[in-house]
Amino acid sequence: MLDPAKRPSWSEQSQAAVRTPAPELRSAEPPESEQAVAPEAVRGRAPVQPRLVAAVMLIVAGVVWAATRGLEFYGLSPVKIVYDLDQPPLLLIAVAAWLLYRSRRR
Amino acid sequence: MILPHIQIARAHWLLGALFLAIVLEAYLPILRPDGRPEESRSVVIPWMLMIGGVGVWATTVFADVVHDMLIHTLWGDILFAAGALVLARRRGAYERPWLDWVLPLAFLGCGALFLVHVEIDPGGQGAHWHLAIGLLLLAAGLLELARLRWRQASAIPLGLAPLAAVALALIAIPVAAAS
Numbered sequence: 001m002l003d004p005a006k007r008p009s010w011s012e013q014s015q016a017a018v019r020t021p022a023p024e025l026r027s028a029e030p031p032e033s034e035q036a037v038a039p040e041a042v043r044g045r046a047p048v049q050p051r052l053v054a055a056v057m058l059i060v061a062g063v064v065w066a067a068t069r070g071l072e073f074y075g076l077s078p079v080k081i082v083y084d085l086d087q088p089p090l091l092l093i094a095v096a097a098w099l100l101y102r103s104r105r106r
Numbered sequence: 107m108i109l110p111h112i113q114i115a116r117a118h119w120l121l122g123a124l125f126l127a128i129v130l131e132a133y134l135p136i137l138r139p140d141g142r143p144e145e146s147r148s149v150v151i152p153w154m155l156m157i158g159g160v161g162v163w164a165t166t167v168f169a170d171v172v173h174d175m176l177i178h179t180l181w182g183d184i185l186f187a188a189g190a191l192v193l194a195r196r197r198g199a200y201e202r203p204w205l206d207w208v209l210p211l212a213f214l215g216c217g218a219l220f221l222v223h224v225e226i227d228p229g230g231q232g233a234h235w236h237l238a239i240g241l242l243l244l245a246a247g248l249l250e251l252a253r254l255r256w257r258q259a260s261a262i263p264l265g266l267a268p269l270a271a272v273a274l275a276l277i278a279i280p281v282a283a284a285s
Contacts, residue, residue, distance in 0.1 A: 047137040050262055054130055069281075086116050088277050091123035098127050102150075103136060 051103035055096040062092035114168075115280035121161050122276025128154045129269040132209065134262065149196050155189030155212075173226040177219050184219075188212035210250035213269070217243025235279050242268040242275075 066089035074083040085094075132151050135143035163182030169175045191208045194200040220240025224233050249265040 046139050047141045049137055050134045051130070051136065054134055083116075086120055088119050088123075088281055091119060091277065092126075095123055095127045095130070099130055099134070102131060 049103050051099045055099040055103070058092045058096035058099070062089040062096065065089040065092065117161070117165065118280040119277040121158060122273050122278075122280075124154060124158050124161070125276060126270065126273035128158065129266060129273060133266040133269070147196050147198075149193055152189040152191075152193035152196060155185050155192065159183070159185030159187075159189060171227075173223065177223045177226075180219055181216055184212050184215045206254050207251065210247045210254065210265070212247075213243050213250065213265075214247030217241070217245075217247060232279065235275065239272050239275055242272045246272070 069089070071087055071089065072084075074080040128151060131148075131154070136146070138144050159182045161182075162178050162185060165178040166175045166182075169178060188208050188211075191200075191205060195205045217240045220236050220243060224230075224236045224240065227233065230236075246265040246268040249268070250263060253263055253265065
């Protein structure tokens with residue numbers, strides 16, 4: 001039996017399974033020479049965030065959907081509030097809000 | 107306990123919205139000022155996959171048709187397993203090259219189960235929509251596998267289009283069915 005001081009901990013075991021950084025993460029940042037820089041960056045402008053575009057499209061879709069089909073109001077009790085929010089146009093807007101929140105640079 | 111149609115519709119469009127958030131989070135990159143995608147080790151996607159898996163699995167409790175119970179259980183298993191593997195990778199606990207294939211294979215598996223669902227119950231409600239969703243998921247899985255195989259450098263993967271279509275179908279179709 002190993003001396004407890006020499007025994008590998010669980011965290012060491014899990015780290016031992018990691019050989020290299022995740023390829024998807026490596027591929028996210030290829031060498032400068034291989035990656036074309038966006039034209040906006042060349043011109044000194046910040047590139048348009050795809051998430052921002054998708055969020056705007058979802059908000060427009062949600063508003064149009066709500067305007068054409070209407071929204072139901074079920075009430076203000078806890079369960080009824082869930083029903084109030086669980087409506088497709090509001091869900092689209094919620095996903096858009098989530099995307100906007102997650103489009104911040106970290 | 108059998109749920110009324112409106113409750114089934116609510117569950118479907120809620121899961122559809124969750125799936126839409128997953129695919130947009132997974133495949134829409136955040137661009138840095140130089141136009142290159144920012145790397146992400148966020149554990150949000152695996153958690154969302156596992157929450158979706160639990161949601162789909164819960165359908166088993168309320169379903170009243172045996173093939174619905176079986177298929178939903180398997181969908182839940184696939185989503186939960188995919189979430190667990192992506193979570194292990196993003197935490198840095200486990201890394202293998204084949205983990206790149208987890209999400210595309212999960213989409214392929216879910217798509218194949220849609221086709222099995224239609225095959226078992228071809229006259230069931232929404233069979234045509236199940237077939238369309240299954241084919242879209244298969245297309246998305248194949249496009250993603252092809253992108254990984256040939257390392258396409260597109261900023262936004264082609265597989266996003268069929269995946270977003272699946273999510274929007276999951277949201278919109280129950281609306282029509284319930285109204």
